[in-house]
Amino acid sequence: MNAEIIAVGSELLLGQITNTNARFISGQLSELGINVYYHTVVGDNVDRLVNAIKVAETRADLIIFSGGLGPTKDDLTKETIARHLGTVLEIDNYAMQSIEEFFTLQNRIMTDNNRKQALILKDCEVLINRHGMAPGMLLEKNNRIYMLLPGPPKELEPMFQFEAKPKLAARVNDGAQIVSHVLRFYGIGEAELEVKVQDLLENQINPTIAPLASDGEVTLRVTAKAYSLEQAEQLIAGAKDEILRRVGQFMYGENDDSLSSKTAKILIDNNLTIAAAESLTAGLFQSELAENPGISQSLIGGVVTYTEQAKREQLGISADLLENYGIVSSQCAVAMASKVKEKFGTDIGIGLTGAAGPEGHDNQPAGTVWIAVVIGDNEPQTYQLHLTGQRNTNRLRAVKRTFAFIIQLLTEQGYRK
Amino acid sequence: MNAEIIAVGSELLLGQITNTNARFISGQLSELGINVYYHTVVGDNVDRLVNAIKVAETRADLIIFSGGLGPTKDDLTKETIARHLGTVLEIDNYAMQSIEEFFTLQNRIMTDNNRKQALILKDCEVLINRHGMAPGMLLEKNNRIYMLLPGPPKELEPMFQFEAKPKLAARVNDGAQIVSHVLRFYGIGEAELEVKVQDLLENQINPTIAPLASDGEVTLRVTAKAYSLEQAEQLIAGAKDEILRRVGQFMYGENDDSLSSKTAKILIDNNLTIAAAESLTAGLFQSELAENPGISQSLIGGVVTYTEQAKREQLGISADLLENYGIVSSQCAVAMASKVKEKFGTDIGIGLTGAAGPEGHDNQPAGTVWIAVVIGDNEPQTYQLHLTGQRNTNRLRAVKRTFAFIIQLLTEQGYRK
Numbered sequence: 138m139n140a141e142i143i144a145v146g147s148e149l150l151l152g153q154i155t156n157t158n159a160r161f162i163s164g165q166l167s168e169l170g171i172n173v174y175y176h177t178v179v180g181d182n183v184d185r186l187v188n189a190i191k192v193a194e195t196r197a198d199l200i201i202f203s204g205g206l207g208p209t210k211d212d213l214t215k216e217t218i219a220r221h222l223g224t225v226l227e228i229d230n231y232a233m234q235s236i237e238e239f240f241t242l243q244n245r246i247m248t249d250n251n252r253k254q255a256l257i258l259k260d261c262e263v264l265i266n267r268h269g270m271a272p273g274m275l276l277e278k279n280n281r282i283y284m285l286l287p288g289p290p291k292e293l294e295p296m297f298q299f300e301a302k303p304k305l306a307a308r309v310n311d312g313a314q315i316v317s318h319v320l321r322f323y324g325i326g327e328a329e330l331e332v333k334v335q336d337l338l339e340n341q342i343n344p345t346i347a348p349l350a351s352d353g354e355v356t357l358r359v360t361a362k363a364y365s366l367e368q369a370e371q372l373i374a375g376a377k378d379e380i381l382r383r384v385g386q387f388m389y390g391e392n393d394d395s396l397s398s399k400t401a402k403i404l405i406d407n408n409l410t411i412a413a414a415e416s417l418t419a420g421l422f423q424s425e426l427a428e429n430p431g432i433s434q435s436l437i438g439g440v441v442t443y444t445e446q447a448k449r450e451q452l453g454i455s456a457d458l459l460e461n462y463g464i465v466s467s468q469c470a471v472a473m474a475s476k477v478k479e480k481f482g483t484d485i486g487i488g489l490t491g492a493a494g495p496e497g498h499d500n501q502p503a504g505t506v507w508i509a510v511v512i513g514d515n516e517p518q519t520y521q522l523h524l525t526g527q528r529n530t531n532r533l534r535a536v537k538r539t540f541a542f543i544i545q546l547l548t549e550q551g552y553r554k
Numbered sequence: 555m556n557a558e559i560i561a562v563g564s565e566l567l568l569g570q571i572t573n574t575n576a577r578f579i580s581g582q583l584s585e586l587g588i589n590v591y592y593h594t595v596v597g598d599n600v601d602r603l604v605n606a607i608k609v610a611e612t613r614a615d616l617i618i619f620s621g622g623l624g625p626t627k628d629d630l631t632k633e634t635i636a637r638h639l640g641t642v643l644e645i646d647n648y649a650m651q652s653i654e655e656f657f658t659l660q661n662r663i664m665t666d667n668n669r670k671q672a673l674i675l676k677d678c679e680v681l682i683n684r685h686g687m688a689p690g691m692l693l694e695k696n697n698r699i700y701m702l703l704p705g706p707p708k709e710l711e712p713m714f715q716f717e718a719k720p721k722l723a724a725r726v727n728d729g730a731q732i733v734s735h736v737l738r739f740y741g742i743g744e745a746e747l748e749v750k751v752q753d754l755l756e757n758q759i760n761p762t763i764a765p766l767a768s769d770g771e772v773t774l775r776v777t778a779k780a781y782s783l784e785q786a787e788q789l790i791a792g793a794k795d796e797i798l799r800r801v802g803q804f805m806y807g808e809n810d811d812s813l814s815s816k817t818a819k820i821l822i823d824n825n826l827t828i829a830a831a832e833s834l835t836a837g838l839f840q841s842e843l844a845e846n847p848g849i850s851q852s853l854i855g856g857v858v859t860y861t862e863q864a865k866r867e868q869l870g871i872s873a874d875l876l877e878n879y880g881i882v883s884s885q886c887a888v889a890m891a892s893k894v895k896e897k898f899g900t901d902i903g904i905g906l907t908g909a910a911g912p913e914g915h916d917n918q919p920a921g922t923v924w925i926a927v928v929i930g931d932n933e934p935q936t937y938q939l940h941l942t943g944q945r946n947t948n949r950l951r952a953v954k955r956t957f958a959f960i961i962q963l964l965t966e967q968g969y970r971k
Contacts (some may be wrong), residue, residue, distance in 0.1 A: 160571070163569030177595075420856070420858065439837070480868070523659055528847060
């Protein structure tokens with residue numbers, strides 16, 4: 138079975154909202170093993186919607202519509218589909234009752250156009266809407282399935298999960314399970330990663346392996362199909378072993394992990410405390426680390442020393458050091474990390490200094506960043522970056538690299554991951 | 555001229571990412587008065603991409619592609635379009651040079667597949683990529699415009715705005731100018747705002763007025779069409795006056811302003827310095843303020859005092875105060891603001907304390923936040939929030955409200971906006 142998702146709504150074509158429904162439905166269909174070959178977005182216009190339906194009928198067995206089931210004149214999805222399929226709309230008594238109850242409950246007068254929401258396609262299976270008024274529909278006709286869902290994600294998502302998905306699963310279920318794992322890499326480019334696993338990407342059929350790059354990170358999605366969960370997990374484990382053998386040193390986590398959550402986990406699991414002194418990132422490192430619940434046992438705090446004066450007065454960095462090596466230097470980063478570690482009495486100290494851009498800073502070009510990490514009594518470790526992005530991309534990249542650097546150093550020192 | 559946007563990428567059809575590019579491009583085209591009738595998403599598959607192109611050619615004059623210009627084998631947009639249009643790809647020397655420079659600068663080895671990114675369609679106009687390696691393209695053929703843009707939004711958005719949009723504007727210009735101003739509001743809900751300007755929304759034809767809510771802010775987009783820029787601006791000014799008469803007290807800025815950029819502007823323009831002490835936001839306030847170039851003359855720095863101990867030791871807040879009033883209290887917020895102002899010797903001090911969630915903190919429920927602002931020798935001002943979102947939404951909302959509060963207090967004290 139292959140599917141096309143048609144979102145109906147002029148607000149999508151005007152750029153007022155993003156088509157998050159297509160993403161949600163696609164993710165759900167992928168779990169069922171149903172291929173999605175196209176998404177289409179069309180406005181609230183009968184002729185263009187009919188055109189979109191005709192195109193979809195040439196290339197999909199399952200056509201899922203989102204939007205256009207509401208009470209206003211703009212909402213014309215079901216009317217258009219009924220005409221196109223040569224069928225009619227009928228009142229759904231359960232939906233009508235719910236709509237009337239809703240208005241009674243809200244103490245509001247029901248306008249006539251609300252009745253329109255209780256109309257459904259003749260002979261369809263109703264998908265109950267527990268979070269809104271317009272019911273969804275599933276209609277089989279001419280060897281195709283037409284599914285109509287409401288536009289608001291708060292109504293569509295639970296309706297799909299609890300009403301539509303089981304009906305689809307029953308139709309596609311040949312007993313097979315689809316399982317995906319996402320492997321997360323940092324510090325290796327997409328092209329470089331791909332070269333190293335090229336033969337796996339090309340020759341693997343089950344599991345399949347697909348790369349994706351975003352925001353300085355690369356992921357590999359490993360997807361297996363099998364007749365039991367255990368079998369699917371085994372297939373994935375085999376492919377994962379081979380991938381790790383080749384590029385394991387760049388992998389930092391799986392599935393919902395992020396560099397920040399992984400850092401938080403290592404810190405918390407190993408009872409380590411941390412403090413940071415930030416210049417160009419101005420609190421972004423600490424703020425991203427604080428996104429993780431439970432971090433208050435590890436993140437004690439830190440300082441933002443945005444100016445040279447603040448570095449001297451708040452951290453006690455000597456004017457000599459700043460004079461001799463500059464603000465954007467490994468020496469300054471190390472001093473920041475050591476001083477903040479001492480000041481806050483933590484196990485780990487972080488120092489971040491650099492020129493975010495657009496201007497250079499203290500004779501260093503924009504994009505130059507020094508990161509220092511001091512762990513316990515160990516020798517301070519530094520990392521230099523030459524970033525080429527805009528100011529805020531550079532600040533974010535510097536923070537990501539800091540997390541990756543901490544994970545690497547702690548792992549090397551034997552802390553459990 | 556009417557347009558169709560084709561996003562190419564299997565990750566979209568698998569539900570791994572959302573098609574935000576289509577939304578961005580649609581918004582931009584709407585400003586040019588170009589109608590968008592369809593969005594299509596298709597995977598990294600030659601046959602299905604050709605099918606999507608053929609369908610688009612039956613219904614659009616301008617076909618904009620996003621994605622599939624990268625270095626890997628999956629990236630096949632330009633190759634497929636070249637074959638479909640019976641043309642070839644050539645090396646773009648400027649792009650090739652940039653790619654080589656990028657690898658030299660990063661001290662990384664350039665793999666062969668990266669060269670692929672420098673290939674462009676013969677006879678196209680090149681759209682320079684200032685934030686990545688793959689150039690964009692614009693090709694006119696058979697009375698149609700084919701535009702190819704890279705997939706990553708950080709590359710696509712500036713390329714569209716600064717390279718592609720002027721070229722399209724020159725082509726659609728019938729002498730009419732479309733001008734839009736976005737008015738930005740904070741502290742008023744969308745429904746409440748809409749009620750106050752309902753008649754304007756309904757009756758205005760030129761300019762049109764459209765509301766949009768996102769992330770605690772509401773905007774009104776005022777769009778005029780006229781045969782001169784001056785005339786368009788006049789039409790907008792008239793509507794704006796009437797809007798401000800009704801809800802002016804909630805407007806904080808226009809167009810690309812953000813609460814953070816507006817705060818930075820007021821601080822810089824009035825030569826004011828600022829420092830912050832942050833608990834639940836853990837540096838997010840300072841980091842967001844630091845997003846604005848030129849802020850180093852105002853933002854001196856600050857402290858993150860995530861733990862109670864850090865509040866005592868780093869800021870010298872008395873154990874008595876913390877004992878008597880609690881960590882999540884107006885007294886603690888005021889002490890944080892006053893102490894950090896003194897410590898950093900600034901004109902303004904900010905204190906942020908609260909319970910981000912998911913757990914409550916120090917007997918206060920999750921979502922309780924206290925903001926304190928101390929300006930010069932004035933009485934400290936506080937603001938309490940009861941937020942209901944998740945941890946990181948709450949942290950972001952607290953920071954936004956802090957910016958709005960600073961803007962309000964400085965404006966009330968006569969600092970120029």
